[in-house]
Amino acid sequence: MRLHELYFENLTKFPHPPEKSSDMAKRLAADFGSFPSWAKDFRATGSLRGTGWAALVWDGLSDRFHNIWINENDTGHLVNCSVILLLDVFEHAYLMDYGARRAGYIDAFMAAIDWSVAESRLLTAEASVLAPARS
Numbered sequence: 001m002r003l004h005e006l007y008f009e010n011l012t013k014f015p016h017p018p019e020k021s022s023d024m025a026k027r028l029a030a031d032f033g034s035f036p037s038w039a040k041d042f043r044a045t046g047s048l049r050g051t052g053w054a055a056l057v058w059d060g061l062s063d064r065f066h067n068i069w070i071n072e073n074d075t076g077h078l079v080n081c082s083v084i085l086l087l088d089v090f091e092h093a094y095l096m097d098y099g100a101r102r103a104g105y106i107d108a109f110m111a112a113i114d115w116s117v118a119e120s121r122l123l124t125a126e127a128s129v130l131a132p133a134r135s
Helices: 002-009 023-032 035-046 102-110 115-130
Strands: 052-059 064-071 081-088
Touching: 002 081, 023 035, 023 064, 023 115, 035 052, 035 064, 035 081, 035 102, 052 115, 064 081, 081 115
Parallel strands: none
Antiparallel strands: 052 064, 052 081
């Protein structure tokens, strides 16, 4: 349920790409070589065989992004990483509209990302790393 909530929350009917000067775009470029390189890698992650989720996560220990595959719903979550962007690649997410064309669905997803949500998740994740531990 929480993965679906994150997925739907990071979509919008009124998308716009992240500003090139934004912290998010700069950091994606630093970690992946360029923003287009990140997008290519994220698409490739979403194209992996099987059902699951493609996720852009931020690792609070290394202060960098990773694209990961979450198999089904429970395998592949990285320790101490926060989900910044999430793509549902279970067949139920795209079969009715795209048939077996997962790539077309991923294209549509990439065009509908709400980058303000992703940026907000990153700020929240960073703040939690800096916050003192509760006793």
